[in-house]
Amino acid sequence: MGSLLIDNVTKSFGETDILKGINIDIQDGEFLILVGPSGCGKSTLMNIIAGLEDATSGTLELAGKDVTLASPKDRDIAMVFQSYALYPTMNVARNISFGLEMRKVPKEERDRIVNEVAKLLQIDHLLDRKPSQLSGGQRQRVAMGRALARSPRVFLFDEPLSNLDAKLRVEMRTEIKKLHKRLGTTIVYVTHDQIEAMTLADRIAVMKDGIVQQLGTPDEIYNNPANMFVAGFMGSPPMNFIEVDIKEGQAVVESAGETHHLKLPCAEAIAAKGLDRVVLGIRPEMITEPKPAPEDQDWLHSMKLDFDVVEPMGADTMAIGQWNGIDVHSRLSPKAGMTAGAGTEVQVNTAKAVAFDIQTGERIC
Amino acid sequence: MVANRSFNLGRLFIYGCLLAFALFYLAPLYVMLTTSFKDIEEIRSGNLLALPQDPTLYAWIKAWSSACTGSECQGLAPFFMNSVKIVVPAVILSTVIGALNGYVLSKWRFRGSDLMFGMLLFGCFIPFQVILLPMARLLAELGLANTVTGLVLVHVIYGVAFTTLFFRNFYVSVPTELVKAAQLDGASFFQIFRHIFLPVSLPIFTVTIIWQFTQIWNDFLFGVVYSGPGTQPITVALNNLVNTSMGGKEYNVDMAAAVIAALPTLLVYIFAGKYFVRGLTAGAVKG
Structure with missing residues (x-):
């Protein structure tokens, strides 16, 4: 009615x-x-x-x-x-x-x-x-x-x-x-x-x-x-957007002076479009301190991240580092006791990572 | 102590000036009032500024009921009533039309409404003299020449420009969302005006009514041009009274007549003046 x-x-x-x-x-x-x-x-x-x-x-x-x-x-x-x-x-x-x-x-x-x-x-x-x-x-x-x-x-x-x-x-x-x-x-x-x-x-x-x-x-x-x-x-802080090269279906990310290849859930769709560079979208809560995540076992990567700023917010701690020269926000547990500084060990979960077309901004997958 | 003394001197200077100006402006009124209570002998022989030695109401009674205004000798009383008959409907009509105009031009904008408002504003700046002849022609065509109705019409037309301006600028400060809310509540155009706008309009009604009352009561030009022998307003009658001399000039009667003619606007200011000032600033600090 x-x-x-x-x-x-x-x-x-x-x-x-x-x-x-x-x-x-x-x-x-x-x-x-x-x-x-x-x-x-x-x-x-x-x-x-x-x-x-x-x-x-x-x-x-x-x-x-x-x-x-x-x-x-x-x-x-x-x-x-x-x-x-x-x-x-x-x-x-x-x-x-x-x-x-x-x-x-x-x-x-x-x-x-x-x-x-x-x-x-x-x-x-x-x-x-x-x-x-x-x-x-x-x-x-x-x-x-x-x-x-x-x-x-x-x-x-x-x-x-x-x-x-x-x-x-x-x-x-x-x-x-x-x-x-x-x-x-x-x-x-x-x-x-x-x-x-x-x-x-x-x-x-x-x-x-x-x-x-x-x-x-x-x-x-x-x-x-x-x-x-x-x-x-949607989301605060918003999703991280990083332009990345795609090599063999994986996103190439440079962090703290090291190069990492991140496995993406939508590698096939990117390959089908024949793209070799996309915008990787990853939510801050997918970059955390190392912690067990059994259901996403295949999507976990560990890497070092240089944190420029750490912002304790009570329930969470927001930390900002850089990938490929672009700011990335990560949401950490305050229990991890993270402080600003170089080479902090973090865990990246790409199970829910998404990719966007650089030109149109439309979601590829 | 030095600062304090210079402060006092400053104050003294300010109050001294204010007092001097007040005396300067009140002097004519004083002379009018005192002269109106003297008899003609005392005026001829005495000092202009002296208080009446033997106060009498003779001049007032004569001015009101038996002084000659041209060939008629009925005093100002009938003309006072003429003015009332012109002023009351003209003030009411021009205020009501102005309120509705202001309501529409501020809250029910339509294509060209700003242009229309601009043109109405233009009406505020047209000198009276410019429209004398065309208006005389129009009144004649309408069969309203020399009538009270004709004078009311002229004053309403001339007044609407001002009253619209007053109301429009006041209603602009009323949030438009109130209109939207009332529309959704099911209120019609006039219901919104009655239930939402009228109750907040007291200050602007006061301003507009005082303004229009003063303008129309004090008008001489329209009154002298568009009135006939039986429909002259008091301003015209005062002029005729002063210019009609049978024998010697009776200054006391002239003065009493002038005070009678000015009394209504004077009283309006005395009793409603503070609302006038309040209303003028009401739009600026709306809480």
Whole structure:
């Protein structure tokens, strides 16, 4: 009942194409995250879904019904804005019930819903206050309450947590996830924070320059990125990209003055394309201190790495060295007690290493 | 101690200047008020700055109800009412239209809306004199020459440029996301205006109403050109009263009449002046 089909939607402002043909099929009850750098068109797409802007071409179907030309109020969609957009002159209760009031829901019914929603979000003691008397986190809850009150088919969240401090953001993130579990309503959520994307989403759509670069589960996006942009965008620190020569199906890497040949899981695909130089992509957590990894036994290489910088982060220690003259990040266990210095012994696991075409940035395998 | 003394001297200088300027500006008002309470004998013989020795309301009563303005001798009372009949609808209409214009031009932009706003702004800079003849022609065509309705129309048209500017600049500072949120909540164009914009508009309404009230009440040019014998506003009547001399000049009546004509705008400033200043700066520091 809350499925959403975005079919070849484009948007242009004069000569500038903001969206260049977006196709996303969102299942009922799905939590879809639109992620990408600023200017990628994700907020525009959100506005088009809400009906606040018109698509230049393409269609939008909500629950099997064409709503491309429907006005926002007829779409049964609620939105939580980045700035919360609470009505400044109304108290919390009226903010929450305003949408119901506009839809002519009787007073007793409205009061019942406001109380229910306020309890759910733990803002029942704030109902008489004005938005200016609330903290950031409380405003955030009221904004969500306003969206919840109408029990819409689809929730839109436009970077809802970006104005909160780090601690509160993590808290609210968990609450949104719980809320989704509980209500099971379809959610489309825009963010530029890849951690939010990874933790919340059923599926993620990574956007850039008005094009969906990849649409997939967090696991697919993280482990099987479609191109260098997706691989570089998801993960912190991002995936290491090193241009390497390919010799006999193996990547040639020079580290700490020694040359190593790394076995790659996709040697055949590279050979099939006849490439002798590719961009090797390897996540920082695949370069570690020596430790047993029985299932990846065939993909382990040990080598020496010169660490220029070591950054202890508590749970992990990030260390930066160089391969082929390019910085590589590695994620070590703090127990290994690594310090900056030359010739540190590390273990490289290439089981999940990927390769990209140097020219196009597309994934080879 | 030296610093302290120079500080005091500085203060003294500043307050001295302020006092001097205040006296300078208040002197005419003082003369008007004192003269209006004197009888004509005292004015002829006495000092201009002296307080009335034997205060009388004669001049005020005459100015209000029996002084001659041309051939009629009914005082200012009927003209005062004319002004009220012109000012009240003109202020309300121009303010309401300005509010809606400002709302549309700031939150419901359309192709060419900026051009339209620019052209409206242009209206603020057109001198009154330029449109006198074409407007007279238009009023005649509309059958509104010499009528209160005609004067209201002229003032509304002239006022809309300013009121639109005021409201547009105020509403620009209201976050557009509020409009989006209200749209999603199912509110219509006018519901959004009523529930979201009107409640935050008190400061700008105050500014606009004071501004328009003062402009229209004090207008002389449109009043003298477009009014007929029975529809003259008080400014025109004051002019006629002062220029009509039956026998000797009655300065006390002239002064009382001038104060009566100026009283409404004076009162508006005294009672709403602080809101005026507050409203002018409200857009700048919106919390």
